[in-house]
Amino acid sequence: MSVEAVVLDIDGVLVDVADSYRRAIVESVMHVYDDTIPKADVQSFKNAGGFNNDWELTHATALYILACQEGFDRDLAAFTDAIEASGGGLEGARTVVVNAVDPDTRERIHAKWKRDRLTDVFQQLYLGSELYRDFYDSEPDLDTSGFVYDEPVLAASETIDTLTKRWDVGVVTGRPATEAAIALDRVGLTVPDKYLFTMDSETPGKPAPDALIELAERLDANRIAFAGDTLDDIQTATNATETDPDRDYYGIGVQTGGLSDEDGRQAFKRAGAHAVIEHVDSLPMILDE
Known part of the structure; x- marks a missing residue:
């Protein structure tokens, strides 16, 4: 060339990063909502485009889980295909959910969608307690060794x-x-x-x-x-x-x-x-x- x-x-x-960032995505959602997707399915979000930021991918995964808990009836492949068709990324995920549920359901989903908490859990899982303290000058509420070492x-x-x-x-x-x-x-x-x-x-x-x-x-x-x-x-x-x-x-x-x-x-x-x-x-x- x-x-x-x-x-x-x-x-x-x-x-x-299969056992670090991608693991942190699925385990953060599991920690906050007691449900998640298989780690292999993270690639479906990546293929939809617009998920260069793994925090936002975590938020989109949580949005999917919350929507499913409220009766959203699309499987993950259909959901990520719809994200791609909606322009990709977190905004695409939001658009798919907004268009698929009624206003009352949407309000319940958004009320439970704790993006700041998801990001904080992600960082604790990924960095581990020691690095989290160093980087954020804050005491973690999880005792973790850190996926960053994997x-x-x-x-x-x-x-x-x-x-x-x-x-x-x-x-x-x-x-x-x-x-x-x-x-x-x-x-x-x-x-x-x-x-x-x-x-x-x-x-x-x-x-x-x-x-x-x-x-x-x-x-x-x-x-x-x-x-x-x-x-x-x-x-x-x-x-x-x-x-x-x-x-x-x-x-x-x-x-x-x-x-x-x-x-x-x-x-x-x-x-x-x-x-x-x-x-x-x-x-x-x-x-x-």
């Missing part, structure tokens, strides 16, 4: 070494900055702050192209590869191309985040991926082709 810079997502690309590194050190020696490297992630730092330290990837965009950055999150375009400008690059594990990541590259046609943006699907096997490959291709790789360790090789 003769690219001048490489931009990486973190979750599902550099570290495996994130296997996906990228080999040789891959990180090759990428950083041969290309300028940036990161665009939906993680908060403090949690991005934990993952990057574990991976062994040092990224200057000006080349790192997180949940805490002022730019809109994926699939909005703003962070990717800003990175291209800061990296002074005209040909940029963006490797991510979700369809939103590919859409981010597509949106960047449309918004900034003077540069070339290449979306690369990485299959270690949930879109695996041939079905995942085809989903990436339909979304407009320029290439699909099974593992981030293959990235340097395809960039040389």
